[in-house]
Amino acid sequence: xxxxxxxFSGLIKAIFxxxxxxxxxxxxxxxxxPVLVKKVVDKAGENFQRQxxxxxxxxQNNSWQKTxxxxxxxxxxxxxxxxxxxxxxxxxxDYEEID
Numbered sequence: 001x002x003x004x005x006x007x008f009s010g011l012i013k014a015i016f017x018x019x020x021x022x023x024x025x026x027x028x029x030x031x032x033x034p035v036l037v038k039k040v041v042d043k044a045g046e047n048f049q050r051q052x053x054x055x056x057x058x059x060q061n062n063s064w065q066k067t068x069x070x071x072x073x074x075x076x077x078x079x080x081x082x083x084x085x086x087x088x089x090x091x092x093x094d095y096e097e098i099d
């Protein structure tokens with residue numbers, strides 16, 4: 001087995017490769033990131049529109065079903081006029097500081 005030793009030129013090469021990789025990555029991100037973000041936003045918009053259409057179709061189907069059936073809704077307003085009583089937990093005690 002041959003053991004390699006670290007050298008100053010090897011360190012400089014490694015630092016150069018890291019810096020080059022960093023700048024190449026930044027350059028490619030500036031090119032492709034806006035395209036990817038636009039696709040994601042468009043896809044989310046399409047999903048939202050599809051969900052809205054499904055929701056409106058369900059609402060229309062429900063309204064058609066409600067008009068076909070003659071169900072009556074009776075609201076009892078006798079209990080609604082009574083005010084709610086608040087529970088009394090205890091007496092209020094006012095404290096004073098003593099000097």
